[in-house]
Amino acid sequence: MRSKQGPRRRSLMATGAVVLATGAAVVAAGTPASAAISNHRVQLCAKGNYDADITWSDGVHSTAVRRGQCQTFDIWAPGGYTIGGFYNTGGAHFDIAGIASPRGGWPAGTPGRKYGAEGTTKAPRIVRWQ
Numbered sequence: 001m002r003s004k005q006g007p008r009r010r011s012l013m014a015t016g017a018v019v020l021a022t023g024a025a026v027v028a029a030g031t032p033a034s035a036a037i038s039n040h041r042v043q044l045c046a047k048g049n050y051d052a053d054i055t056w057s058d059g060v061h062s063t064a065v066r067r068g069q070c071q072t073f074d075i076w077a078p079g080g081y082t083i084g085g086f087y088n089t090g091g092a093h094f095d096i097a098g099i100a101s102p103r104g105g106w107p108a109g110t111p112g113r114k115y116g117a118e119g120t121t122k123a124p125r126i127v128r129w130q
Contacts, residue, residue, distance in 0.1 A: 037072060037112025037130060042081070045070035045116045048124060050085040052117035053093075057081060057101070065117075072112075078105030087121050097126040 037043045046052040046065040054062040057079025064086065065071045075081075080101045084093055096117060102110070114129040 037114055039112055040075050040106065040108050040110050041072050041112045042075060043070055043072040043112070043114045044083065045114070046085075047116045047118045047127075048085065049120045050088060050117070050124070052083065052085045052096075055082045055084060055095075075106045075110065083115055083117060083126050085117055085121065085124055094121070094124070096124045 042054065044052055044054055044062070044065050046067050046069055049067065051064045051066050053064050054073060056062075056075075056077040058077040060076055062073050062076075063071065078101065080099050082095050082098045084095045086093055099113075112130065116127040116129065117124065118127055119125045
């Protein structure tokens with residue numbers, strides 16, 4: 001049985017299929033979750049049921065990382081930092097874990113770190129991946 005589509009329509013459909021296949025290949029080749037974080041940076045992933053953030057030693061807070069998202073930040077202050085979260089009702093902040101800085105602060109060559117804020121607001125926990 002002969003197709004009722006003209007040659008131009010078949011050509012456009014074939015081009016669309018190639019574009020879709022190429023797009024899928026680009027997505028699949030994206031940065032893997034296990035990729036290293038560059039020096040002097042911290043990645044925080046909010047994997048629990050709450051938004052998370054980092055409070056630097058000078059009291060400045062990072063932007064909030066929304067549930068299910070990850071963000072990478074430059075190390076802001078020379079001292080340690082605290083990873084915390086926000087209660088789902090009322091939005092009050094709570095601390096989960098403090099991260100101590102090396103003696104003398106964070107040198108520029110400090111390897112990057114990855115943390116996951118996991119669990120619930122009643123039982124939060126931090127997991128370090130890198």
